[in-house]
Amino acid sequence: MDYLTYKFKLYSRCDRNRYLHHEINDFAGVYNHFIALHKRYYQRFGKYPNKYALMKHLKKLKDTTRFAPWRLLPSQALQNVIERIDFGYQKFFARDNKRPPTFRSRLRYQSYTLKQAGYKFLERNKVRIGKRVFRYHKSRDFDVESIKTVTIIRDRAGDLWLCVVAKAERFKQSIVKNGKTAGFDFGLKTYLTASDSTRTQSPLFFSRNARKVKKANRNLSRKQKGSKNRHRARINLARVHRRVANQRRDYHWRLAYQLCEEYD
Incomplete structure (x- = not known):
């Protein structure tokens, strides 16, 4: 069994889509807040904070009045924002990236990821994200019971997409060889x-x-x-x-x- 990624486009002419646009914008604010926290921490202590310490700090922030709107966002998706930043810094330390993660405008922040909770696939081409139901163009079937993650993506044209990572059996096809090889x-x-x-x-x-x-x-x-x-x-x-x-x-x-x- 392998994991495959299925990409589906959400119906574009739907008033409910603005809810997802607002959520992506809110996650952009969370992302920029922790980028700023990383920079301040490095300036003061000369090192970068651990992602698990940041997750504990995130829980404390959600209990304050200033960051009360973050309570409405999926908790696992909030933790995934911290994981993304940490992954970006690890790539930078390994010299795979030329620069560390930096601030992003709302226009350039494009997605957030849901793991075990926050979504439910309904009959036919409907999915519940949060408390709202959305319709998507279901071009192929997938195993709903084996979903690993669901990512909501907004492209530069403003359209919304569902990227579903789920288990799938790879079909073993009999390969007919003709003896021709080439470079x-x-x-x-x-x-x-x-x-x-x-x-x-x-x-x-x-x-x-x-x-x-x-x-x-x-x-x-x-x-x-x-x-x-x-x-x-x-x-x-x-x-x-x-x-x-x-x-x-x-x-x-x-x-x-x-x-x-x-x-x-």
Whole structure:
């Protein structure tokens, strides 16, 4: 049994979605608070605090009047924010990241994770998050009883997604070998060059959509900062970039499947 991640899009035209947007914004505030706490602790003591000590401190903060709104947020998701920051610092200490975790605006903070509690999948394509029921585009089935985590993600276009990590059985397929093998070289002008001289040209999805990207960027630059028109223009630009990213992802999977079918 392996764990697989299933990604589903929530229905976009739903008034309840603003509840999830507000929650993500609240988690951004929690994240920035503990980033500031990390920095102050290092300036005073010359070291970084332990994540378990921060979780105890989080419990004390929730009992105060100032941070009373945090009581409405899922407790395990709050702890996961501290775990994310600690993981970022560990990656920085191991020199995997160039810089430690830093502050994020509400626009750039994109997700929070629920573990054992805070959600329940209902019949068909409905899920209860907190006390509200949401509908999502259920493109495939998964084992509801073996869910490990559920992550609510907000992309740059403002759409909400469910990422469900659950157990799944991998089907063992009988592989028919044809005796053909090849090595591949990645290039800038030619996307892939095989050892048998077969060439795969790059589809250049960004170049194909360059006019749309330029137009969306131009519309965004002409809008007044802080206005609703600028907000709509920013979402339009994000959708254009998302389309390019989706085209690339689809092409990579199709090409990988084609090469696996053609070669051993």
